[in-house]
Amino acid sequence: MNASGTFASLRSRLLATAERRLPALTRLKQAEALPITLHRHRIYVLPTRFGLLFSAVLLVMLLGALNYNNNPALLLTCLLGAACFQSVFQAFRTLNGVELRSLQAEPCHAGDVLYFTLTFRGPGRPRYSLRAGVDAVETLFDMEAGNDTRVRVGVPAPQRGWQRSGHVRLYCEYPFGLFQVWSWLSPDFSALVYPRREDPSVPLPRTNDDAAALPMRRTGDEFAMLRDYHPSDARRAIAWKASARHDALLVKEFEQRRGREIVLDWDATSALSHEARISRLTRWVDDAEALRHGYLLQLPDQRVGPGLGGDHRHACLRALALLPGVVR
Amino acid sequence: MLTAASVTAAVLPHLLRLPTSFSLLIVGLLIGRVIQRRLGGARIPTVLKLPLVLLVPVLVVIHYGNVFGREPGSALACAMLALKLIETESRRDARAAIAFSCFVLMSALLFDNSMGLTLMLCAALTLFLATLLQLELQPADSARPHAWRAGLGRALRSAAVSLLTAIPLTLCVFIFLPRLGSPLWGAPTDTSVARSGLGDSMDPASVQELLIDDSPAFRVSFDGTVPDRSKLYWRGPVLTRFDGQVWSRVNHVGEKQARDPLGQTADVVDYEITLEPSDRRWLLALDVPLHAPENAVRGADMSLVATRPVDQLLRYRASSALRYELGAQLGERERLRDLAIPAGLNPRARARAAQWRKDLGDDNAVIHAALALFHDNAFFYSLAAPELGRDAVDDFLFETRKGFCQHYSSSFTFLMRAAGIPARVVTGYQGGYFNSVGNYLVVRQSDAHAWSEVWLEGRGWVRVDPTGAVSPQRVELGARAAAGASASWYQANWVLALRNRFDLVNRAWNSLIVQFNALRQQSLLTPFGIDKAEYYDLVRVLIGSSMLVLALYCWWVLRRPRDRGDTLDAAYARLCRKLERIGLPRAANEGPVAFAIRVNDVAATPAVQSLIGRYVGLRYAHALPDTGAVRAFAGSVRALRVGGAFARIYRNGARGTR
Numbered sequence: 001m002n003a004s005g006t007f008a009s010l011r012s013r014l015l016a017t018a019e020r021r022l023p024a025l026t027r028l029k030q031a032e033a034l035p036i037t038l039h040r041h042r043i044y045v046l047p048t049r050f051g052l053l054f055s056a057v058l059l060v061m062l063l064g065a066l067n068y069n070n071n072p073a074l075l076l077t078c079l080l081g082a083a084c085f086q087s088v089f090q091a092f093r094t095l096n097g098v099e100l101r102s103l104q105a106e107p108c109h110a111g112d113v114l115y116f117t118l119t120f121r122g123p124g125r126p127r128y129s130l131r132a133g134v135d136a137v138e139t140l141f142d143m144e145a146g147n148d149t150r151v152r153v154g155v156p157a158p159q160r161g162w163q164r165s166g167h168v169r170l171y172c173e174y175p176f177g178l179f180q181v182w183s184w185l186s187p188d189f190s191a192l193v194y195p196r197r198e199d200p201s202v203p204l205p206r207t208n209d210d211a212a213a214l215p216m217r218r219t220g221d222e223f224a225m226l227r228d229y230h231p232s233d234a235r236r237a238i239a240w241k242a243s244a245r246h247d248a249l250l251v252k253e254f255e256q257r258r259g260r261e262i263v264l265d266w267d268a269t270s271a272l273s274h275e276a277r278i279s280r281l282t283r284w285v286d287d288a289e290a291l292r293h294g295y296l297l298q299l300p301d302q303r304v305g306p307g308l309g310g311d312h313r314h315a316c317l318r319a320l321a322l323l324p325g326v327v328r
Numbered sequence: 329m330l331t332a333a334s335v336t337a338a339v340l341p342h343l344l345r346l347p348t349s350f351s352l353l354i355v356g357l358l359i360g361r362v363i364q365r366r367l368g369g370a371r372i373p374t375v376l377k378l379p380l381v382l383l384v385p386v387l388v389v390i391h392y393g394n395v396f397g398r399e400p401g402s403a404l405a406c407a408m409l410a411l412k413l414i415e416t417e418s419r420r421d422a423r424a425a426i427a428f429s430c431f432v433l434m435s436a437l438l439f440d441n442s443m444g445l446t447l448m449l450c451a452a453l454t455l456f457l458a459t460l461l462q463l464e465l466q467p468a469d470s471a472r473p474h475a476w477r478a479g480l481g482r483a484l485r486s487a488a489v490s491l492l493t494a495i496p497l498t499l500c501v502f503i504f505l506p507r508l509g510s511p512l513w514g515a516p517t518d519t520s521v522a523r524s525g526l527g528d529s530m531d532p533a534s535v536q537e538l539l540i541d542d543s544p545a546f547r548v549s550f551d552g553t554v555p556d557r558s559k560l561y562w563r564g565p566v567l568t569r570f571d572g573q574v575w576s577r578v579n580h581v582g583e584k585q586a587r588d589p590l591g592q593t594a595d596v597v598d599y600e601i602t603l604e605p606s607d608r609r610w611l612l613a614l615d616v617p618l619h620a621p622e623n624a625v626r627g628a629d630m631s632l633v634a635t636r637p638v639d640q641l642l643r644y645r646a647s648s649a650l651r652y653e654l655g656a657q658l659g660e661r662e663r664l665r666d667l668a669i670p671a672g673l674n675p676r677a678r679a680r681a682a683q684w685r686k687d688l689g690d691d692n693a694v695i696h697a698a699l700a701l702f703h704d705n706a707f708f709y710s711l712a713a714p715e716l717g718r719d720a721v722d723d724f725l726f727e728t729r730k731g732f733c734q735h736y737s738s739s740f741t742f743l744m745r746a747a748g749i750p751a752r753v754v755t756g757y758q759g760g761y762f763n764s765v766g767n768y769l770v771v772r773q774s775d776a777h778a779w780s781e782v783w784l785e786g787r788g789w790v791r792v793d794p795t796g797a798v799s800p801q802r803v804e805l806g807a808r809a810a811a812g813a814s815a816s817w818y819q820a821n822w823v824l825a826l827r828n829r830f831d832l833v834n835r836a837w838n839s840l841i842v843q844f845n846a847l848r849q850q851s852l853l854t855p856f857g858i859d860k861a862e863y864y865d866l867v868r869v870l871i872g873s874s875m876l877v878l879a880l881y882c883w884w885v886l887r888r889p890r891d892r893g894d895t896l897d898a899a900y901a902r903l904c905r906k907l908e909r910i911g912l913p914r915a916a917n918e919g920p921v922a923f924a925i926r927v928n929d930v931a932a933t934p935a936v937q938s939l940i941g942r943y944v945g946l947r948y949a950h951a952l953p954d955t956g957a958v959r960a961f962a963g964s965v966r967a968l969r970v971g972g973a974f975a976r977i978y979r980n981g982a983r984g985t986r
Contacts (some may be wrong), residue, residue, distance in 0.1 A: 039884065041404050050423050057427045061434045067512045068398075069640070071502075071841050073437035078501045080430060080453055082494035088488070089885045096885065121894070146895040148952060175486065176460040177423065274408040 031164075031188035036100040038170070043095050043183045045088055051178035054084065084178050093179040094130065094172045096266075098122045101148065103165055105191030107314075109282070114157035114191060116165055120149045130173040134166050160195040160321040162279070194317040197286060198279040204262055204287055226250045259304035261294035274326045285316045299323065333459075335413050338429035341436035341445065342406045347391050350403055353384075357410040372414055380411055400434045412824070419463050426456055426463075443837035450491070457487035504870035505848040506863050525606035526564045526755050529576035530778060532713060534899065535712035535734040539711055541773035542827075544604055545757060546612055547835055548769040551598040557759055559650050561615040561779065561791065562771060564756035566629035568665055570745075572673045573720055575738060575753045578665065589628060591653030593618065597649040602838065605641060608840045609634045612756060612771075614648035621646055629752070630654065641843055655788040658750060666750035666783065669742060672865045674721040674916045681746035691784055698740055699797040705729065707736075709799035733795045737778040742746065750783040754791070766832040896953060899962035902945050906970045907936070920944050939964060 047055065058081050065073035085129060099121045106115040119141060127143040134155045143149045157163055171182030226242055229249035243250045264284045269277040281297065288295040289308070296306035297316040304316045336358055341349045357380075384407040392400035409432050412425045433449055433456075459790040461483040469823040521951070525545065527534055567575040601612065611624050611632035621644035622624040625635045634642075658666075669678075680701075684694045706729060713731040721739045724731055737753050745753035758777035760769040779793040821956075853861040853869065861869075904914045904923075912930065914923050925932070942961050946953040 050420075050427075053424070054427050054430075057431055061431055063512070064438070065434065066505075068438050068443055069845065070438055071844050072441040074442075074505070075446065075455070075498070075502055075841065076434050076437060076449055078498045079450055079494060080456075082501065083457060083490045084454070084496035086490060086494045086497065086881065089881045093623050093885050123807065144895070144955075146898065147955070147958075150952065174461075174464055175490065176457060177464045178460075190586050214891065272867070 002081070022283050030112075031186045033188055034100060034102060036185050038095050038098045039184050040092075040096065043092060043181060043238040045092065045179055045181050048177060048180050051084075053181075054178055056202045081313060084176060088179050088181075088282060090175050091172060093125075094127045094174050095170065095181050095183060097124065097128075098127070098143070098170065100170075100185055100187060103187050103189045105165070107187075107192070107194060107317075108157055110157055110160045110196040111196045112157060113154040114163060115152050115154045116151060117193070118168065120151060121146070122149075124279060125141050127172075127174075130170065130172045133169045133171070138169075140177075157193040160193050163193050164324060165189040165191065170253070192318060192321055195277075195278045195282045195320050198276070198283040200238075200288055201283050202280060204284055204291075204293075205264065229314060261296050261308075262288055263296045263298055264288070265298040266300055267298070278320050278323060282317060282320055285313060285320075289313050333455060335409055335425060336438075337431050337455055339406050339409060340433045341440075341449070342402060346403050346406065350387065350391070351405060351817065353387070354406055357414060362411055377411070377415060381408075384411065385476045389603075396440055398435075401551070402432070402438070405432050405435060422463055423460065426459055430456060438832070441842055443834055443841075444842075451551045452485045454484060454491055456485040457490055461487055466905050473944070484901065493881075496737060496880070497874060500870065500873040500877055503852070504866050504873060506866045506870075507844075507849055512593045525577050525608055525773065526610055526776065527608070528567075530567055530734060530738070530753060530755055531574045532731075532734050535732070535776060535778065536711060536713070536774040537550050538617045538773045539732065543773055544831060544834070545771050545773050545775070546601050546603040546608075548602075549600050549767065550769070550772065551600075554762055554769060555597060555614075555650060560759050560769075560795075561754075561777075562612045562757040562760075563615045563617070563631060564610050564612055566627075566631050566781075566978060567753040567755060568629075570669060570738075570742065572718070575741075589630075589655045589788075590616070590618070590649075591656050595650035596647055597650065598645070600643065600645050602835075602843075603638055603642045603644070607637050607639055609637050611638070611644065613646045614650070616649060616652050616755075617656060618647050618649055628655075630677075641838055643843065644963070649907075653788050656781065656786075658783050663750050664782075666752055667745050667748065674719045674746075675744065676719075676722045677725055677743055678746045680725075681743045685747045691749050691782075694745070694749060695782060695792060698747075699792070699794060701743075702736065702740070702794055702797045707798045708796065720848045731777045733776075736798060737780045737796040741780045744780070744782050752781050754779055754781055761828060763828050763832055765829070766835060768835070770828070770831050770835075826953035894958075895955075895962055896943070896946055896958045899958070899965045900947075902962075903936075903939055903943070903965045903968070906965075906968060910970050920947075935968060939968065 021253075040298065058077060059076040059221065062074070062081075065071075065077050098226045100118060101121050102119040104119075106117070108114045116134065120130075120132075122143045123146055126145045129140065130143065131138045131140050132151050132153055133139070134153050137155055139151050139152060139153050141149060141151050153168070155166065164247065165187055168185040168187065169182060171180055171183055173180050226239060227250065229238060229243075229251050233251045237251045239250045239252045262284075264275065264281050269280050272280060286296065294306050294308045295316075297304040297319065299319060302319060304319050305312055307315075339354055339358070343354065346354075384404065387581055388400050388404050391403070394400060405428075409425065409428055412421070412428060412583055412972065416422050430453075433452060437446060437449065453849050458480070459920045462479065465479060467485070492959050526538070539604050567577050569576045569578050596618065597614065599614070609958050611634050612622065613632055617632060619627060620632055623636075623643075624632050626632055631966070632646075681694075684697045688697060689695055708730045709732060710730045711732055713729045713735060715734075716728065721742045724739050725743075737944070741751045741753050755776070755778045757771045757775040758779075759775050761770035762769050777795070779791060779795065781791055782790045783789050849866065850861045851863060858865055907914065908926065912927060918926070924937055924944075927940070939961075942964075946961060947958055
């Protein structure tokens with residue numbers, strides 16, 4: 001193992017120990033409910049590498065001034081040093097009072113980037129040059145006084161299923177980049193990551209022939225309109241509430257698709273491995289959506305649809321995403 | 329770009345001091361870099377950088393002989409900083425350049441610690457901090473040049489605020505940081521910078537240079553009243569050797585002083601002198617000092633010589649007798665020395681002196697004859713003296729007859745010696761300007777003067793000022809007034825007054841800041857019962873006072889900011905306050921729509937109705953309202969006038985409904 005590798009493993013082991021021993025200080029903090037407000041108990045400060053370099057320069061300046069017994073030079077050095085040190089307070093002020101108000105996630109497939117939208121608010125004063133980072137990804141943003149600021153942070157989503165928002169590291173090196181002030185936020189929030197889509201796509205299966213056997217109301221989930229009651233209409237199609245308002249019987253009319261729906265059947269993909277089957281079904285769901293063709297998802301122990309549209313797609317993808325791992 | 333400006337600011341104070349080739353190199357590098365950046369140039373290849381980097385130390389060694397010490401070190405640092413700018417591409421480079429600039433900036437103060445420069449450099453720090461701020465705010469500044477320019481003003485402002493708020497902490501540290509009693513390494517003796525001041529020889533050019541130099545030479549505070557101006561002869565080096573052109577000083581160090589040459593003294597004055605650094609060993613004192621100050625010796629000729637060159641401000645006490653009897657006995661060796669004149673030169677002056685001696689006989693009569701020569705003939709006092717030839721004294725006495733103190737004292741002393749009277753030239757300063765605000769006397773280099781002393785049997789050394797015979801104003805008013813004709817606009821009286829005010833500030837700077845040393849620091853805590861503050865006392869006070877200041881900062885930081893909601897809510901609250909002022913308070917349980925209906929019931933005012941409607945639209949129609957619309961709404965609320973006619977509508981309406 002080379003030197004840098006040894007160093008890296010040592011570092012990660014140290015970090016792990018630190019997190020076990022000092023949970024309040026590090027990322028192992030318990031997940032918290034929103035909103036999360038930053039205050040002095042959870043804001044930490046350390047000099048940056050540049051800060052250390054700068055303090056070395058200041059030290060040399062100080063020694064020079066003292067050695068030559070040159071008071072103006074000493075005054076200059078003191079002024080610079082005090083201004084730099086004082087920047088800690090400015091940095092702290094930037095984070096102090098910042099509030100994480102809400103957190104939203106955008107839908108994404110495994111292997112893509114999962115985008116979180118964090119909404120921050122900082123009362124009282126504008127704040128500049130903050131960075132929010134999840135894992136190694138970070139975003140730079142400024143905050144207006146009192147107004148909500150939305151920050152979009154993208155993290156890789158390697159696996160389908162629920163993904164924790166993780167620990168958000170909010171930090172800033174404002175004003176001079178000499179000190180880093182940071183805090184860990186652990187919002188109690190998870191986002192659903194849809195399964196990976198198979199690529200390239202495989203043609204969709206043929207339409208289901210015995211779809212006619214399904215009851216009428218199953219022909220579409222998408223509500224289209226209300227119409228007057230005809231004696232031939234099924235009783236369960238009557239919209240009772242609406243009828244009561246209008247003093248006449250009304251019937252919910254569902255959109256009638258042109259073809260019949262496609263059945264996306266789990267068992268039809270048995271030649272593939274477990275995850276690959278999920279990927280293919282996911283792909284088919286999206287392809288059917290793109291064709292605007294109704295579809296039905298048939299999984300080992302559940303059946304979604306048939307239907308078409310955003311809600312249906314979400315229901316299918318959710319079911320696929322939450323399928324248990326390899327079945328033995 | 330801003331980094332370039334900062335680097336320029338750091339190098340600037342050095343440029344004039346450095347050798348020309350260096351200054352040209354640095355300026356060339358800076359300008360070249362800025363142009364290259366403007367043209368959107370790429371990285372500068374190593375092939376070009378490497379020779380430059382190697383060239384710099386070579387140049388330094390050629391100029392200074394080595395690369396260590398204050399002078400060559402700062403030259404090297406300046407050039408390296410300019411080179412660093414050349415290769416600055418990333419934020420990291422720029423930051424390193426700034427850190428290095430700070431160091432270079434500070435080193436400029438090692439050469440000149442005047443107040444003006446210090447304040448200027450402190451102001452330059454604003455630029456540095458603003459640069460760091462910009463680097464932090466816009467890491468990729470090249471991509472957004474417009475945003476960059478817009479942020480510049482804000483960056484400069486907040487950098488200035490940072491510096492101002494840092495002042496209390498600065499003062500704590502500055503005052504209580506223990507000073508070093510002795511330097512850690514090589515004392516700064518490598519001063520090759522020429523400072524003006526009296527030399528140990530006198531020739532027309534050097535004196536002329538002094539006479540046009542307005543910088544202060546020293547400042548004096550008298551314990552009692554200030555003596556009459558015509559008595560203010562500040563004694564410097566005494567010159568006894570003359571080679572026909574130049575008067576120079578004979579080294580007296582080996583000379584044993586058999587007895588105190590001072591006889592009776594009267595009119596003793598006590599005073600304290602603060603001498604500006606001159607890099608020479610002369611200490612000035614009023615004619616004639618009664619004893620030598622600490623670390624100095626008094627020669628047989630009554631001049632004071634310090635044990636080491638004066639390379640920083642020096643403060644010493646002295647007392648002098650204005651009336652005195654000096655050197656009643658003159659040894660044979662001294663007599664010969666003080667009569668020596670170069671053979672073969674100045675025949676006409678010799679002849680004239682010999683004739684006086686023959687005709688008049690008496691020493692006093694000879695002196696008066698010589699002074700009468702200056703007085704009765706058309707001699708002029710002028711700083712613009714014509715060049716003199718090989719027989720300088722002859723040329724001056726019989727041809728040009730135009731000159732300043734150096735010419736008069738030199739030729740007078742020559743005449744005396746030629747007539748057989750022991751004589752010598754005394755250089756120093758005459759007069760000074762009394763600053764009534766600060767109650768002290770400032771003597772400038774331009775007050776430099778030269779006069780003569782003759783030895784008379786029974787009276788010892790007697791001061792004769794031949795310049796006074798020609799131009800009494802020189803003694804009464806100073807060289808400037810005596811030169812009269814050459815006065816120009818900048819010597820007008822109000823300018824002089826202003827300058828003397830400024831001198832007061834400079835003096836305060838010198839005594840408070842520059843002179844603040846380990847000794848004075850030790851006595852700092854005397855009012856608090858510590859007579860001699862030790863190192864650890866100071867450290868304790870330093871920590872304590874810094875903590876106090878830091879506590880102040882903490883209070884400022886931890887103050888809970890007033891949460892007035894976002895801009896939209898703040899504007900709505902403002903609208904409600906305005907309505908409350910005219911008697912329409914919003915109830916705590918009243919939503920905006922209900923409030924609008926109630927307001928409408930009291931009196932229909934479309935302006936208020938539309939404002940509340942807009943608020944509802946902005947607040948509840950979108951998750952995140954458009955910032956432009958919010959700002960417009962806030963503006964409309966601010967513009968709404970509820971006084972006068974407006975209020976009357978409401979009051980009338982309210983009465984009507986009741």
